[in-house]
Amino acid sequence: MSKKCVFISGGARSGKSRFAQEMAAGTGKKVLFVATAEALDADMQARITNHQNQRPQSWQTLEAATDVAGFIEGCICDYEIVLLDCLTLLVANILSGSDREFSEKEFDANEAESRVLAEVQAIIDLMGKSGALFIIVSNEVGLGIVPENRPARIYRDLLGKANQLVASHANEVYFMISGIPMKVKPQ
Numbered sequence: 001m002s003k004k005c006v007f008i009s010g011g012a013r014s015g016k017s018r019f020a021q022e023m024a025a026g027t028g029k030k031v032l033f034v035a036t037a038e039a040l041d042a043d044m045q046a047r048i049t050n051h052q053n054q055r056p057q058s059w060q061t062l063e064a065a066t067d068v069a070g071f072i073e074g075c076i077c078d079y080e081i082v083l084l085d086c087l088t089l090l091v092a093n094i095l096s097g098s099d100r101e102f103s104e105k106e107f108d109a110n111e112a113e114s115r116v117l118a119e120v121q122a123i124i125d126l127m128g129k130s131g132a133l134f135i136i137v138s139n140e141v142g143l144g145i146v147p148e149n150r151p152a153r154i155y156r157d158l159l160g161k162a163n164q165l166v167a168s169h170a171n172e173v174y175f176m177i178s179g180i181p182m183k184v185k186p187q
Helices: 015-028 040-053 068-073 087-096 111-130 150-169
Strands: 007-011 030-035 060-063 082-085 133-139 173-179 180-184
Touching: 007 150, 015 030, 015 040, 015 082, 015 133, 015 173, 030 068, 068 082, 068 111, 068 173, 087 111, 087 133, 087 150, 111 133, 111 150, 133 150
Parallel strands: 007 133, 007 173, 030 060, 030 082, 082 133
Antiparallel strands: 173 180
16 A cells, blocks of 8 residues: 555644655655645734745645645645645634634534544545545644633544544654654554
């Protein structure tokens, strides 16, 4: 079986994106960079600009806050590598929805879980149909303290489930610590 998915996780500023970009660039193949971040404030715009400046000019960028599999499927035939950065923001985008309000009022955790897992499953299904290598980046948010509010706990739990689902389908999984990749699958 050829490699279909590499999953890279770790804490904030652990070097995940840099490692993923180096891995994709090292293949010498045509790369589709899928960005899930949205510039909702000046800080996020600066982060996005910084990430854009670090990517090779030859890479095509696809911006997709949600329905990532649908957007990728429309153009994947032209690419050998799909670098999705990142699952962390994709889950946040799904939970916040179009009104950007992620609060306890009228929030259905079961419905949110269904939406998140359906979106991740669609990406996994696309990986199975495609000949491209997927490199998927996500944060590990379950190593710290338990968040004090329900929406943050739900987010942490759903991102954990999404990460587990992707990792279970990945051929290789790396955990980044201080810029150093630790290969955890296969061992």
